[in-house]
Amino acid sequence: MRVKQNEGLFKRFLPYFSLLGAVRKQFAAAIFFGVIFGVASGFGLPFMADRVFPIIFGPEPPPLSVLIAVTAFIPAVFLLRSVSGFLNVYLIHYCGGKVLEALRVRVFIKLQTLPLAFYQKNKSGDLLARVINDTGQLQGVVTNVANDLIKQPLTFVGAVGAVVYLSLKQQDLLFILLTLLLVPVCILPIRIIGKKLLHRAHAFLAQTADLTTILNENLTATKEIRAFSLENREIRKFEHAARELFSRAMKVVKYSHILSPTIEVVAAFGVAGAVFYASSRGVGLDQILPLIFALYMSYEPVKKLGRIHNEIRKGEASLERLEYILSTEDSVPDPDVPESLPLEKVRGEIRFERVFFAYDQGIPVLQDINVTIAPGEVVALVGPSGAGKTTFANLIPRFFDVSAGKIRIDGHDLRNLRKEDLRRTMAIVPQDPVLFNDTVRYNIMAGDLDASPEAVEHAAERAFAHEFIRDLPHGYETVVGEKGMRLSGGQKQRLALARAFLRNAPILILDEATSALDATSEEMIQQALSGLIRNKTVLIIAHRFSTIRLASSIFLFECGQITHKGDHEKLYLTSAVYKRLYDQQYMGETPG
Numbered sequence: 001m002r003v004k005q006n007e008g009l010f011k012r013f014l015p016y017f018s019l020l021g022a023v024r025k026q027f028a029a030a031i032f033f034g035v036i037f038g039v040a041s042g043f044g045l046p047f048m049a050d051r052v053f054p055i056i057f058g059p060e061p062p063p064l065s066v067l068i069a070v071t072a073f074i075p076a077v078f079l080l081r082s083v084s085g086f087l088n089v090y091l092i093h094y095c096g097g098k099v100l101e102a103l104r105v106r107v108f109i110k111l112q113t114l115p116l117a118f119y120q121k122n123k124s125g126d127l128l129a130r131v132i133n134d135t136g137q138l139q140g141v142v143t144n145v146a147n148d149l150i151k152q153p154l155t156f157v158g159a160v161g162a163v164v165y166l167s168l169k170q171q172d173l174l175f176i177l178l179t180l181l182l183v184p185v186c187i188l189p190i191r192i193i194g195k196k197l198l199h200r201a202h203a204f205l206a207q208t209a210d211l212t213t214i215l216n217e218n219l220t221a222t223k224e225i226r227a228f229s230l231e232n233r234e235i236r237k238f239e240h241a242a243r244e245l246f247s248r249a250m251k252v253v254k255y256s257h258i259l260s261p262t263i264e265v266v267a268a269f270g271v272a273g274a275v276f277y278a279s280s281r282g283v284g285l286d287q288i289l290p291l292i293f294a295l296y297m298s299y300e301p302v303k304k305l306g307r308i309h310n311e312i313r314k315g316e317a318s319l320e321r322l323e324y325i326l327s328t329e330d331s332v333p334d335p336d337v338p339e340s341l342p343l344e345k346v347r348g349e350i351r352f353e354r355v356f357f358a359y360d361q362g363i364p365v366l367q368d369i370n371v372t373i374a375p376g377e378v379v380a381l382v383g384p385s386g387a388g389k390t391t392f393a394n395l396i397p398r399f400f401d402v403s404a405g406k407i408r409i410d411g412h413d414l415r416n417l418r419k420e421d422l423r424r425t426m427a428i429v430p431q432d433p434v435l436f437n438d439t440v441r442y443n444i445m446a447g448d449l450d451a452s453p454e455a456v457e458h459a460a461e462r463a464f465a466h467e468f469i470r471d472l473p474h475g476y477e478t479v480v481g482e483k484g485m486r487l488s489g490g491q492k493q494r495l496a497l498a499r500a501f502l503r504n505a506p507i508l509i510l511d512e513a514t515s516a517l518d519a520t521s522e523e524m525i526q527q528a529l530s531g532l533i534r535n536k537t538v539l540i541i542a543h544r545f546s547t548i549r550l551a552s553s554i555f556l557f558e559c560g561q562i563t564h565k566g567d568h569e570k571l572y573l574t575s576a577v578y579k580r581l582y583d584q585q586y587m588g589e590t591p592g
């Protein structure tokens with residue numbers, strides 16, 4: 001979403017400046033040192049040229065004590081300028097780091113609340129780039145701009161003050177005019193370059209996101225890339241994206257850095273004008289030198305303010321990309337006044353009433369679903385690929401909301417419940433469970449973060465995972481590697497079942513793994529499942545017919561509708577589709 005173009009630039013950044021509130025003391029100190037730096041630069045240097053040099057290089061050599069005192073003024077001014085400059089920059093970076101931290105956390109928190117649909121629409125590499133790069137860019141604007149907006153005008157005022165003072169001293173006001181004329185002359189290039197920079201910054205950030213996406217995808221598909229020898233294709237893709245990024249980066253560099261030389265040329269014309277004018281009026285070098293200093297020092301802040309404008313333009317592109325995340329509305333919102341659903345009282349009845357669903361408008365995926373699953377019932381969802389089984393199961397935890405109709409749990413419309421309350425009533429075992437790069441214990445505890453060590457181990461025992469965990473180098477404290485890379489497929493699945501045991505929720509949604517396991521693993525998982533489903537309302541997205549022996553009822557999905565319900569024998573006799581699926585795909589397996 002592009003933020004309205006006509007809003008004032010400063011106004012758009014305003015909410016982000018409030019992030020400085022948490023570091024207001026350090027920021028105030030930074031500004032204080034910035035002011036000292038500004039005054040020491042803007043006024044101190046011309047003053048030195050006006051007052052100090054004439055004493056040192058005057059017609060009469062000054063006495064030694066005066067010479068020492070006066071020359072000491074030179075390092076004193078620079079010391080003041082350097083120390084205050086350093087403290088200003090250091091503190092500004094401190095505040096900037098804190099703003100960046102707060103900004104990233106704010107975006108991350110928002111990402112936790114966004115629904116699955118958001119992630120299916122946006123590339124994860126692009127989101128990574130927004131959280132890492134764009135926050136950094138915006139932080140730069142918030143701190144540098146806030147700092148320079150105070151520091152540079154003060155330097156300008158200091159330098160103009162020096163020009164005024166020196167001009168008055170020489171009773172010649174044209175120098176003042178020369179200084180003030182500079183501002184409108186500089187504004188034109190600042191505006192033109194700023195506008196161009198905004199577009200270039202947008203293109204650059206989008207390309208950074210593309211590069212991150214390619215890298216991210218590559219790192220998550222290392223196995224496939226090697227298995228199918230896609231390395232060269234990947235390298236070419238990355239090279240192309242990196243080259244494009246370079247070209248876009250250079251455009252940003254061009255427009256970011258063209259401004260300073262432009263303003264410097266303007267400044268040179270100003271100084272030349274002053275020199276020419278001074279010479280024609282017979283003003284001596286000792287009188288013109290401080291003025292040239294003061295003139296130059298007044299061009300400096302204008303140049304820096306121009307650079308800030310550039311920064312703001314670059315930041316604006318990042319701001320738009322971050323606001324895209326921050327302003328995305330939750331398409332699965334919690335109700336304003338939620339109905340309560342005490343976990344201990346949930347029976348687990350699930351009812352679909354005239355439910356329709358579409359991921360994209362106009363392409364229905366589920367149509368007119370009317371079913372009731374009784375508490376304690378175990379239902380297997382079967383049907384051809386793409387028939388809508390996963391979608392049906394995903395509506396129950398409200399990963400998506402129905403397009404029409406209602407889903408109820410124990411009579412409560414899901415949309416009247418807080419998502420957190422609703423999801424506490426269920427354990428979900430996905431087809432390919434994701435493990436966190438943490439210990440085995442933590443991975444099981446994902447099912448219940450308050451569980452005791454005994455409860456974790458008991459859950460592992462029931463999932464037939466305890467033994468293999470005990471044999472790991474550090475037992476329950478073994479770190480499983482990114483996505484559980486150090487575990488076998490069967491071990492990962494048993495850890496996912498242990499999570500579900502630990503959660504002990506009244507509703508269980510299980511997307512059966514499609515990958516084949518060895519006979520022992522398969523047997524252990526089937527046994528664990530029989531234990532897990534006891535006394536629960538269970539939905540199993542069944543990919544293997546051996547699993548349906550666990551089910552008390554089977555729903556057959558065809559083209560987004562449930563066309564048949566019943567047990568295996570009934571469906572086998574009444575549905576040609578079921579019979580075909582069973583005969584063709586699962587011949588040889590016995591559904592009990």
Ligand SMILES: Nc1ncnc2c1ncn2[C@@H]1O[C@H](COP(=O)(O)OP(=O)(O)OP(=O)(O)O)[C@@H](O)[C@H]1O
Pocket residue numbers: 120359360365383384385386387388389390391392557
């Ligand atoms: N995020 C999505 N956006 C758009 N369409 C989707 C999305 N997810 C699934 N679909 C479409 O919805 C339909 C139903 O998909 P679903 O995953 O529910 O089928 P399924 O029966 O579980 O299939 P399978 O057995 O292959 O897993 C398919 O046509 C699929 O292409």
